[in-house]
Amino acid sequence: MNALWLWCGLGLVLLCVEMLVGTLYFLWLGIAALVMAVLCALFAEMPLALQALNYAVLAAIALAVMRKLEKRKPALRVGQAQGEEIGRQGVVIVAISPANPGRIRFSQGLLGSREWVAYADTAIAEQQLARVVAVEGNSLRVAPLS
Incomplete structure (x- = not known):
């Protein structure tokens, strides 16, 4: 049960850091840690090495998802023409x-x-x-x- 609380604590700390920094990287790392806490609750006898490996994989997947979602939205071009002036x-x-x-x-x-x-x-x-x-x-x- 110690590992469950460790991953919960880490996830909450990372989410708090995200609120302070605002980069979205810590958000996804925190979510991965919380998912790891759920996995520790389901599989209580998971060795620490496997937990660390699972967290690394979850964090990599979460960051890859974030990057993919980030590329979908158009970049905001402050102070530049956006196309609405065409035809004026x-x-x-x-x-x-x-x-x-x-x-x-x-x-x-x-x-x-x-x-x-x-x-x-x-x-x-x-x-x-x-x-x-x-x-x-x-x-x-x-x-x-x-």
Whole structure:
């Protein structure tokens, strides 16, 4: 029964460390330790070496599951375009040509600014409406609104 409480204690300590650190690694290690406690309750005569081996395998499996789940969610790109600005319409305030960039103004701010340097594959005159096609670094690629 000592091994059961050892694994329970270790699991709870690892979960407490996870609450302090917040990396998710200790969460999975703590869960593996708690699963090991359940295994010790079911198989009371398990030798200490086999317990350690089982814990190592459980911890490796738990971390592999965490890594797989972590790769599924898209990375949060703070301060970068996420795609919602594509299609937004603005008014060209400085004429744009394929050779020279111009400027475009939006009625509502786009990514924190109302005016942007804009590039286009075709010429767009001043006061003409244009829509955003792509965000390219600190500028926008636009196309005339037809």
